[in-house]
Amino acid sequence: MAEYIESLRLLAERFGRLEGVGKKTAMRMAFSVLAFDEEEAQAFAKAILDAHEKIHLCPICQNLTDREICSICADEERDHSVICVLSDPRAVMAMEKVREFRGVYHVLHGLISPMNGMTPEKLKIRELLSRVDEEGVEEVIVATNPTVEGEATAMYLSKLLKPLGVRVTRLAYGVPVGAELEYADEVTLFRAIEGRRDV
């Protein structure tokens, strides 16, 4: 039936291009849109265009923003001498939820992965180096994911950063809080034992 309703098929196809949305979900979403009233549908379309038009990268930290400089970089109460390096804007969102980190960020927009054509030149590494060079940065926390790509990127960055006289750190590895030991993988357990602390 959807094949006969051209505009419904086209809409479902658009939803299907979103990350993690399969065919069935896309069709369910298209139906949802039909249930919207006129005003809601207009607002939805406008939100897509608005977000696309207004959001760009912060010239300092390369995170997404709709202001000239992002609200974190513009915040004078944050500690600009500590930069936390993350792979993407979603990681920034996760870190900000913790409300623990009071430094600033730098978003790489990817991780080094030669297999997928992600070479260091495609990441925002040059921007990071010039920040560290110019801004009186004392510490760079390389908080890329604890995956093969994340580790490779961290190694690569630390080799570039250390000669600049800055402290380079990495997040602690260990057992996730609330998790059961028997389900932790061996590498995580090994790292947790290696990083054990006195209580």
Place this chain on the structure above:
Amino acid sequence: MAEYIESLRLLAERFGRLEGVGKKTAMRMAFSVLAFDEEEAQAFAKAILDAHEKIHLCPICQNLTDREICSICADEERDHSVICVLSDPRAVMAMEKVREFRGVYHVLHGLISPMNGMTPEKLKIRELLSRVDEEGVEEVIVATNPTVEGEATAMYLSKLLKPLGVRVTRLAYGVPVGAELEYADEVTLFRAIEGRRDV
């Protein structure tokens, strides 16, 4: 962070209004949109407006269509003497996938459920009765869901339809093909035994 990026928050909020989309999924989708190029974002917004503008109810079967009369009602090769009554357009889509049914449809747009304020007057029942009255219909298959609401609606319809001299049927109950007996619920098993056939 998203709280600071107003247009990203607004877009995620719009996605969150789609059926079955939670907060996290909505945010992931909003990020997906940012990864689109200009042309794709425009096409997405247009698809929403187009679908909303062009799609309406078929004046005969009340199913969704972007033509004057839907392609099923307009198809002369289909059997217009058999009407399959369904709760919503998605059920039509499921039925059409089977390619078994060659009759036509009638979409109620809901099921009777007084608890949720769905009274018979809110469904497309009047339209169904006038079709049966006028069109030389011989059989009405009430294929509403095998739920409390679906059954109540089927009972209600059959009481209205039978006096019009039309055959009223219901889909067979039984164990789903490919399912394991031990996981079938008791009511389904009871119905399956009740409806057993010679082999």
